[in-house]
Amino acid sequence: MWSELRADARLYSALRWPGRSSALRRAFIWVRSRGLLILTVQRLLHRYLVRRQQRGWTVETIALRILFVFAPRFIILLAKSDVAASTVIGSGVYLSDGGHLILGPQSIGRGCVIHARVTIGVRAGEEVLPVVCDEVWIGPDSVIYGNVSLGHGATVLPGSVLSMSVAPRTVVGGNPAIIVRRDFDNRQLRHTLATDIDRESLTAR
């Protein structure tokens, strides 16, 4: 968990202050970034669920159980966000500081970037959770629901409403979402905090 958190902090400071990352900045980033706070709390609560199953009640799980009472409410008041404790989150994930995230997927892969006001959850009346693979970029105001998996390196444009699976390295967008482009490298997108892409540059070959 600690190595994952360190990777998160490194990613956050690289995104927020590009080229000026230092140990001091990384220490203060927990105070300055709501997204990292959400992520930290989620990792602690996920650790509670795992340790509780593995080892039962120990000093660690009791302490984390007490955290479980207060921390989610604090996160709601601070960022209006709710990330399910059962979600398995990879290392080096960026969650937006803008908040309003309601995330309940089965897993979020490493290197994902998720912007503000995104909902990922079950389709009403069903119980299959979506899966988000590694290095996926999800734009603001997107909704992803149902029995869906987002492939490695997929890109979801801002304001999309997605209820179908997305192949790796594919760009989807719109409401309802359609495939905008196949075989797109979103590395550039994930290395800045830009919230949108020039759509004409996407469609032009």
Next chain:
Amino acid sequence: MSTFTRAARADINRCLSADAHSTWQVLGAWRRELGLRAVLVYRLGRLLQAWRTRALLWPLLPFGWLLYGLGVLLVRKGYGIHLSLTADIGAGFWVGHFGGVEVVNCRLGERCSVGQQTRVGRHDEPDGPQVGDGVWIGAHARIFGPAKIGTGATIAPGARVSRNVPDHALVAGDPGRVIFRNYDNTRILPR
């Protein structure tokens, strides 16, 4: 008073699993469901508005509005659920998640449900949408303009609706289109 208690009872019932409910279960629902808090604060505001015509209750009004003000502060700033008193919400309203919910200048029937980031009505439009009974409004949906939404209609997540919707229809997309003419949403309605 009777409309207030009836509406509040219906709101609480939507959050409980069984029909028979003890005080403990009601308190548990209050603790668990942040949407229920927002709805009950809204009901208090409507009750105080109704008390304006009853002179005997006027001494209670300042305390009531103070309580309402504190509740609204928590619900709007803390949970991001904005249920304006200009909206006329029927009994048994259910707010699924917190964050970005805005219900303004509109009429909602009984047993409606909304998700997070939902906007029903606009501040600058006095004649907002008229929503029927038992309508399920998914997350991130927007309903604008003088639209009439029929009884038992379903607004899919992310839909933008500004036109009339027939009864029991399912609407999705931007702009909203009717996908199914006869969709039974009782399966997805909570309770």
